Amino acid sequence: MIDREGFAAAFDVPRETMAQLDRYATLLTDWQTRMNLVGPSTLPQTWHRHFADSAQLLVHAGHGRTWLDIGAGGGFPGLLIATIDPKSTVTLVESIxxxxxxxxxxxxxxxxDRxxxxxxxxxxxxxxxxxDIITARALAPIVQIFDWARHLADKDTRWVLPKGARWEEELAATEGRYRFSHVTRPSLTDAQARIIIAHDVVAQ
Incomplete structure (x- = not known):
């Protein structure tokens, strides 16, 4: 389990940014009493379940990118990425x-804000x-995400999609619908999860 200190060490986060994340965690706890931003049971493990789970995507996406986060909810992963990567620009799409x-x-x-x-x-x-990067966390199957957002990508756009234990089923469901190149990477926060990194997504 990654705690606050473990997060700072794992992602080499400077003190000023950690202060920002402390404020983020406080706001998340406060607003969670008024609306469902994250699963209530995950709130005590915010640094592991939400902050670290989001931050690990930077390893696969690189710094200084333009990000699209679909169904941003409580800001994971997009707003967390914007906080720890000062060179990124992030668009958060949220219908609520x-x-x-x-x-x-x-x-x-x-x-x-900028x-x-x-x-x-x-x-x-x-x-x-x-x-440059399209991501979505705990939102919809891969094929649905491709359906919704392929007009916002080109062949070089990377789709960096954290997926849970059923990730193989989601990949299989894209067959006959989309052709794309991809790799899978292990998750730092869940042994059963994978991060799917796809590009050159073409509808069939």
Whole structure:
């Protein structure tokens, strides 16, 4: 289990950024009393279940990218990525207005306003554009994510998708629907989970 100190060491996070993350954790706990941002049982393990689980994606995506986080919810992984990678620009798409208010509050209090764009709509409604990285956490099967967001990608866009124990089934379900190159990487936070890294996604 990765705690606060373990997080700082594992991801080489400077003291100033850790102070930002402390504030993020406080806001998450406060707002969780008013709305369901994360699973209630996961809140005591925020540094492991949400912060570390999100931060590990940077290892596979690289710094200084343009990110699209679909169904951002409590800000994982996108808002966490924006906090620890000062060179990134992150667009958070969230269809539920009250969750967007939470995201706006955290972005403002952490001084991330210039690098975080919050879109209160469904991802299908975003105008055509191109992102370096597309991600979504605990949202939908891989094939559904491709359906929703492929107008926001080109062949070089990397889809960095953390998946749970049924990741093999999700990959199998894309057969006949999409052709793409991919690799799988182990998760630092769940032995049964995998991170799917795909590119050159083409509908069949």
């Amino acid at each position: 207005a009250k969750k967007c208010r939470f995201l706006e509050t955290v972005a403002s209090e952490l001084g991330l 690098r975080v764009i919050i879109e209160n709509r469904r991802v299908e409604a975003l105008p055509r554009q191109r992102f």
